Amino acid sequence: MILLEQVGFTYADGAVGLQDVSFAVPAGELVVVAGANGSGKTTLLKHLNGLLLPQQGRVAVDNVCTRDDPHGVRRRVGMVFQHADAQIVGETVADDVAFGPENLLLSRPEIEARVADALDAVGLSHKKHQRPHLLSGGEKRRLTIAGILAMRPPVVVFDEPFSSLDLFGVQQVLRQILALKKTGHTLLVSTHDLDKIIAHVDRILLLHEGRLVRAGQPDDILPIVEQYGVREPDVSRLGMTMRSWLN
């Protein structure tokens, strides 16, 4: 369970990141955080992983407060960054996946087992010795997901996971997200491009200028998203049935 209570955060230059944001996400939900550029989506996700600490209010994951135990929270919440290149730290694909488990102080055999499982899950086992920077955009994104999977966190947050990906890349990442949902993970996905994931979403949180302006079921939120700089999916606009990008 993720809980935010009246969270506020202002950057050093005075820009407001978040203002009085409160919500709860029960375990196993797939929630989309939608909003225009600069609406506070990334700031919000960084709070969930303890990379940013709230200046007002509190953030807790499974009753562990980010302020009290940021390392404990990072074990529970894995974060997939918007730019995959920035997240890759290993010299080979397998090294990169092993980075997180090594930080968890796991034994070497356990690390190797987790790396093999994670690479298998994202279909990159055959590239385990390759240099990560030689992977395609979709493969890099899958590698960053594998790096998180190997840490086995119950919550995974994705920051703009579909940006700069072609159709096949989007489908590969979407498949990973849905596989995580199937295995009971709690998922938060930030995007301003709802089309690609809307068919699978349980709830939408709509952010605008650092404030949570609406939260609810897709059917309730989609008609108003364009007021806040987010394009309403065509299927919703035309009153059609939601269709997955995997079909």
Place this chain on the structure above:
Amino acid sequence: MAELSTFGFHYGKSFVHRLDVRFKLICLVLLTSAVMVATPTAMMPMSLGGILLWISLRLPLRILGREMLAFLFFLLLVFSMRALSTPGDIWLSWGPLTIAHEGLQAGGQVVWRLLMILMLGLVLITTTRPSELKAAVYWLLRPIPFVPAHKAATMVGLMVRFIPVLHQQMRETRSALDARAGLRRRRSWRRLRYFMLPTLRRIVLAADQLSLSMMARGYGDKRTEPAFGARPADGLALLVAGVVLTLTLVV
């Protein structure tokens, strides 16, 4: 999908790849010392040995060429300084500048030694993961009193990790400038403004992003370190390096 930098670890199964990193580091120290004291006659078989060592890694020779090329300006500078400052029989004179035969010889020898040391360093970097290097440096420094072994090892590991990031950022800035004919400007202050400053900014931002993503995955002082395991082959490598140093000292 582009190869951004050839500098860094390349997976392989060669003899050097499989060596224990601690032995690799000690061998590097011994061989570098040998290069420093070797006579030009001794340098010839050592250079041949160095090239054979590189070939045994089964890595493309272009990696060696590209990385050496990066040091071309520095090597030319060292050569010029030596050539101009060593007295002897004058080979060329131009105003206040004179170059002696001895200067050319001295400059050539220094550059040769530096190239050999660069090659040995590249052999280490391309066959060793930064995490292994960090652990080996820590292992070697730990018994020395008053040396902050952990900090020194972390710095070495991060430095090796960040060099490809620097290369990448420089290449990206250069490409962005080339796309708008930016580097055709000859005035050095303009080059400084349009190349150096954006590159520095990009490097700082990339380092910030990288450290953030490392933090997000729980990076800290305590990690599962790579396991060491010395084998007879490691002892053999150490013996060979020791013999090379001894021979260069004796000959």
